[in-house]
Amino acid sequence: MSEPDRTPALLDGPGVQVADPHQLLTGYLDWYRQALRRKLDGLSEEQMHAVDERWGWSPLGLVQHLGWVERRWMVWGFAAQDVTAYPSGDEEAEWTVPAAVSAAEVWDRYDREVHRSRALAEGVALEERAHTGGRFRSLDQAPTLGRILFHLLQEYARHLGHLDVARQLLDGTTGE
Numbered sequence: 001m002s003e004p005d006r007t008p009a010l011l012d013g014p015g016v017q018v019a020d021p022h023q024l025l026t027g028y029l030d031w032y033r034q035a036l037r038r039k040l041d042g043l044s045e046e047q048m049h050a051v052d053e054r055w056g057w058s059p060l061g062l063v064q065h066l067g068w069v070e071r072r073w074m075v076w077g078f079a080a081q082d083v084t085a086y087p088s089g090d091e092e093a094e095w096t097v098p099a100a101v102s103a104a105e106v107w108d109r110y111d112r113e114v115h116r117s118r119a120l121a122e123g124v125a126l127e128e129r130a131h132t133g134g135r136f137r138s139l140d141q142a143p144t145l146g147r148i149l150f151h152l153l154q155e156y157a158r159h160l161g162h163l164d165v166a167r168q169l170l171d172g173t174t175g176e
Helices: 021-040 045-049 059-078 103-121 145-171
Strands: none
Touching: 021 059, 021 103, 021 145, 045 059, 045 103, 059 103, 059 145, 103 145
């Protein structure tokens, strides 16, 4: 049964007129990148660094992780550039931000990775396969740009859902 007095929420992300798959993928990816900032807006430096033992990471650690994800999939993966793909140490190092590292520094590194990702995807057909020699050793392993962008989109969607819960537990703020 429809409820005529209820107005459904409008679509987030790219405009409703966008139908091009490349614009949809990159547009939604940018929407999630911006949502990451919105969801952390208003947290103090201390709150950004606060690790909750229930999930084992801080909000800032999540930003750092997503920067590494961008680098691994687009720079090392799609472009096969010779870059460090993982921080030294174990997996926990990717999520751990030392107290001496400011939120501004982590955001700056994240922004650089996003800028590189955008530049690598710009004007490239979704059907183009990743270069070999970086993350992917052979053409059999190399996914298309479309597949990589879709993977990034699901990474952001999943982690921003985690962040909604973390933020609500941290200070009561709920997401969209």
